[in-house]
Amino acid sequence: xxxxxxxxxxxxxxAGLGVAVVMLEKAKEHQMTNTQAITTTLQLTPKVSVNxxxxxxxxxxxxxxxxxxxxxxxxxxxxxxxxxxxxxSPIKTIIQKVEKDAFEIKAFPLALGENTVRVSVYPKGSxxxxxxxxxxxxxxxx
Amino acid sequence: MKTNFIxxxxxxxxxxxxxxxVNAQTTSPSASVSPSKTxxxxxxxxxxxxxxxxxxxxxxxxxxxxxxxxGQKAAAGNITAIKDNKVTIKNSLDVITEVKLDPQLTKVYQxxxxxxxxxxxxxxxxxxxxxxxxxxxxNVISANVVxxxxxxxxxxxxxxxxxxxxxxxKISTSERDTITLDIxxxxxVQIMDSKTTELSTITSYTKVKEGDTxxxxxxxxxxEKQVNRYSALKVIVxxxxxxxxx
Numbered sequence: 001x002x003x004x005x006x007x008x009x010x011x012x013x014x015a016g017l018g019v020a021v022v023m024l025e026k027a028k029e030h031q032m033t034n035t036q037a038i039t040t041t042l043q044l045t046p047k048v049s050v051n052x053x054x055x056x057x058x059x060x061x062x063x064x065x066x067x068x069x070x071x072x073x074x075x076x077x078x079x080x081x082x083x084x085x086x087x088x089s090p091i092k093t094i095i096q097k098v099e100k101d102a103f104e105i106k107a108f109p110l111a112l113g114e115n116t117v118r119v120s121v122y123p124k125g126s127x128x129x130x131x132x133x134x135x136x137x138x139x140x141x142x
Numbered sequence: 143m144k145t146n147f148i149x150x151x152x153x154x155x156x157x158x159x160x161x162x163x164v165n166a167q168t169t170s171p172s173a174s175v176s177p178s179k180t181x182x183x184x185x186x187x188x189x190x191x192x193x194x195x196x197x198x199x200x201x202x203x204x205x206x207x208x209x210x211x212x213g214q215k216a217a218a219g220n221i222t223a224i225k226d227n228k229v230t231i232k233n234s235l236d237v238i239t240e241v242k243l244d245p246q247l248t249k250v251y252q253x254x255x256x257x258x259x260x261x262x263x264x265x266x267x268x269x270x271x272x273x274x275x276x277x278x279x280x281n282v283i284s285a286n287v288v289x290x291x292x293x294x295x296x297x298x299x300x301x302x303x304x305x306x307x308x309x310x311x312k313i314s315t316s317e318r319d320t321i322t323l324d325i326x327x328x329x330x331v332q333i334m335d336s337k338t339t340e341l342s343t344i345t346s347y348t349k350v351k352e353g354d355t356x357x358x359x360x361x362x363x364x365x366e367k368q369v370n371r372y373s374a375l376k377v378i379v380x381x382x383x384x385x386x387x388x
Contacts, residue, residue, distance in 0.1 A: 067214055067275065084339065089296060090375070097339070112256060112258060112289070114218045114273045116296045118297070122355075125386075126385065127382060137216040137273060137275065
């Protein structure tokens with residue numbers, strides 16, 4: 001084979017390879033620009049509405065650690081309407097329903113010395129209650 | 143002490159003002175003046191002044207009493223230390239309180255039901271549960287009175303085991319403890335009616351079921367053979383059927 005023919009073949013193959021590489025790169029680039037991220041408006045986590053309307057147990061009277069000069073004390077507070085309220089001490093237990101959102105237990109008797117009074121409230125349909133413990137002292141000599 | 147001093151000072155100032163007004167009273171007219179009566183405008187009848195003084199005294203006395211009661215503090219706990227006239231007590235929440243006894247003024251009693259029995263300060267011993275009351279000064283209660291009593295525990299929880307043969311209930315409390323309650327034969331267990339919420343006494347344990355809510359009371363005798371096992375003083379059962387109602 002002539003020297004010129006050989007050179008022509010080599011150059012031709014090289015040119016062909018070069019064109020092929022360029023075309024491949026272009027094709028890749030074109031493919032990338034045409035790719036779009038798919039987004040959806042679908043919510044994976046459903047919205048959960050929380051009912052915060054349940055009144056927390058609050059006791060306005062008597063104050064924890066208070067001293068009473070009388071043999072009884074009025075217990076007042078707030079809780080959710082229709083709840084079952086149980087007020088228990090070593091000498092007395094009272095069970096009643098909460099009217100509206102407030103409760104009042106009049107003249108709850110006190111023993112001489114320390115009275116541990118537990119106020120438990122169970123909202124309607126729930127066995128999980130809220131509780132508060134009060135210490136009320138009836139001391140007839142100051 | 144301080145409040146008493148302030149009250150006495152206020153009373154003295156008020157009474158002094160009243161006496162100054164009496165000294166400033168104009169003299170009654172002499173016989174040479176015309177017989178028509180001319181009463182001095184600043185003079186008041188004696189009875190009205192007495193009423194005012196009485197009213198002021200009562201107001202001050204009430205205020206003093208109010209301030210005295212406000213300054214009173216009560217605390218309870220087991221005696222952990224006694225030294226000279228100072229007693230240290232610790233309650234179930236591990237709160238420590240220092241108490242000072244006055245040999246002449248502090249009275250000590252033992253509570254027995256609705257009555258109390260006189261005790262001496264020397265009768266106070268370690269581990270006794272006492273209730274003290276008095277003014278709080280520099281984080282120390284100067285006790286006017288000390289009562290020796292039992293400590294009562296009022297709790298609630300869910301029944302996890304009913305053993306009618308050995309007469310005990312195992313309860314998981316709202317404080318996340320597990321307590322075993324021994325039910326003595328003479329103890330009347332009460333159960334709440336699911337519909338009327340009225341309480342009735344039950345004679346056997348067949349009505350008490352695992353999962354029922356229970357409210358109970360016990361004391362610690364100090365002779366308990368097992369940890370968290372106590373003899374019940376009162377038990378009230380709230381059946382789980384109540385909570386299933388709509």
